[in-house]
Amino acid sequence: MTTIRSVLLGTAAGLAAATAGQAADLPVKKAIPIEYVRVCGAYGAGFFYIPGTDTCLRVGGRARFEAGYIPNPNRNQSQGDSSQFRGLARLNVDARTQTGYGTLRAFLRLEFASRTGIFMASGTQQRIANAFPATGQDAFGRVQNFVVADKAFVQFAGLTAGRASSFFDFYAHDYELIGTTGGSDVPSTNLLAYTAKFGEGWSATLSMEDPNFRKNPVYSAAVAAALGAGLPTQFAVTTTAPTPIILATNAAGNATAVAFVDAVQRSRMPDFVGALRYDAAWGSAQLSAAVKDVNTGGFIGGAVLPAGTNGAALLATRGITSGSQTAYGWAVQGGVKVNTPFVAPGDGLYLQGAYGVGAIVYTGFTYFTGTYGSNLTPTQGAPFQHYLSDAVVNPLTGRLDLSNSFTVSAAYLHYWTPEWRSAFFGGYGEVGFGRGTRAAFSLTNGLVGSATPPSVVTNAAAFAVSPVLRDNAQVTAGASLIWSPVKDLDIGVEGTYIGTSVLSGRVADQTRPVTDASGLPVYTVRRHDVTQIRMRVQRDF
Incomplete structure (x- = not known):
């Protein structure tokens, strides 16, 4: 046994020595050097070099919880919601590279959110395809989610191309949690713009922007099942957004020749925006302007007039050669921001006003109500x-x-201490339609049903209390209190007031649809007032 053990040990030792000798003859492979992530200080805090490149990258984001309450005593016709909630996630990626032409930048922002409650689940975002709703009986309109490319643009040598905030915007509800004042605020649109800097703090921008985010529909009404007296039964309407043109009537006042026009706006011309901006230590100021088109499609169907009618001649008397037509709207906006560190560090004041013709989204009158x-x-x-x-x-x-509208707004941010701050804001706006347009449209009531005012000729009393195409106004005011116990953490609450009114007379109260023996509404109103409160917990990084 001892002999066998000695032989085995000797054999193992010999093999080990031989292996070591062979290994000594092999080439030694050097370890791959490790490239550590380096801080990039050229563009501010948080940037680092992507390993192996000269591109600086910053990754950031946001997590937010919101809850709100708005009184709503009306619980008829699927109404009655008062509570609302939202959870939101945001991811930002900012990549910058220094070139001989200046900084080359690409910026991406993705947002994901779950929203519930009629007021938090935004109908505006659903109509523009930025959100999708639940379809359950108890959830439709009350539960909504979205995944949206909020930003995706490239900036290079003065050029901005991609999905970005409109260059028309200025204040854009900077100090508000809910966003109730008027003024343009389109944070995500598709655009191609060029910005030139000159002088000390001056810049000018020309921007070609996606028109679809700035179109509010041309007014139209659903066609009644039974068309007006004097029209043949074969007269067909084939679109969901028709608007009528009365070409002839009989002795009884009934329409005998009517053309129906497709009122859906097409995307035909980009919006053109120009902005002149000045930035200095005291604050900033901007004057912006926009031109857009408002258009309709052609006549509905093939024959738009009763058989035997000389339609071309009747249309020619109105100067109409085609059902499709285009008008041009415009808007201007001016704003100023004044830093007021002499009151408290971080304080600031915004003042802004806008006026538009055929451009209600540019004036921002619809921002709270819905677009x-x-x-x-x-x-x-x-x-x-x-x-x-x-x-x-x-x-x-x-x-x-074209309709006309204007808004004015003001907002002030004040730091009570470095951890506590408040915003105070308010605004006023009006929207109006051309003189006589509403009365003219009332004459089509027998053709298109209840979506037009009652006839001003045959039912003047009902015409007077109809809300259809009434000039109206809206006033808003609010205040907030926000606590930031640590950097990039906000815990706050905001209360707002919204008052909506018609500019003259009264309108029927649709929450109490009671009529008297003559068919007139028993209850009428002139204004509607509501308050809203919302709280937020938000962490940025």
Whole structure:
């Protein structure tokens, strides 16, 4: 046994020595050097070099919780919601590279959110395809989610291309949690812009922007099942957004020749925006302007007039050669921001005003009520609706009558201490339609049903209390209190007031649809007032 053990040990030792000798003859492979992440200080805190490149990258984001309450005593017709909630996630990626032409930048922002409650689940974002709703019986309109490319743009040598905030915007509800004041605020649109800097603090921008995010519908009404007296039964309407042009009537006042026009706006011309801006230590100022088109499609169907009628001659008397037409709207906006560190460090004041023709989204009158709808209630359960169209096809002239609107707003941010701050803000706006347009449209009531005012000729009393196409106004005010116990953490609450009114007379109260023996509404209102409160917990990084 001892002999066998000695032989085995000797053999193992010999093999080990031979292996060591062979290993000594092999080439030694050097370890791959490790490239550590380096801080990039050229663009501020948080940037680092992408290993192996000269590109600096910053990754950031946001987590937010919000809850709100708005009184709503009306619990009829699927209304009655008062509570609202939202959880939001945001991811930012900012990549910058220094070149011979200046900084090359790409910026991405993705947002994901779950929103519940009629007021937090935004109909505006759903109408513009930035969100999708639940479809359950108890959840439709009350539960909503979205995943949206909020930002995705490239900046290089003065050029900005991609999905970014509109260059028309200035204040854009900077100090507000809810966003109730007027003024343009389109944080995500597709654009191609060039910015030139000159002088000390001056810059000028020309921007070609996606028109679809700035179109509020041309007013139209659903066609009644039974068309007006004097029209043949074969007269067909094939679109969901028709608007009529009365070409002839009989002795009884009934329409005998009517053309229906497709009122859906097409995307035909980009919006063109120009902005002149000045930035200095005291603050900033901006003057911006925009030009956009408002358009309608052609006549509905093939034959738009009863058989045997000389349609071309009747249309020619109105100067109409085609059902499709285009008018041009415009808007201007001016704003100033004044830093007031002499009151407290971080304090600031915004003042802004805007006026537009056929450009209601640019003036921002619809920001709280809702956008991309021809008529909407200012809040759920309100007794009447805003009419918010960019234009109306006048049923007598056949021409596009553009609406006009304006807004003014002010906001002040004050730091009580470095950890506590408040914002105080308010605004006022009006929207109006051309003189006589509403009365002209009332003459089509027998053709298109209840979506037009009752006839001013045959039912003047009902016409007077109809909310359809009424000039209206909205006033807003609010204040907030926000606590930031540590950097990039906000815990705050905000209360707002919204008052909506018609500019003259009264309108029927649609929450109490009671009529007298003559068919007139028993209850009428002139204004609707509501308050809202919202709280937020937010962490940025």
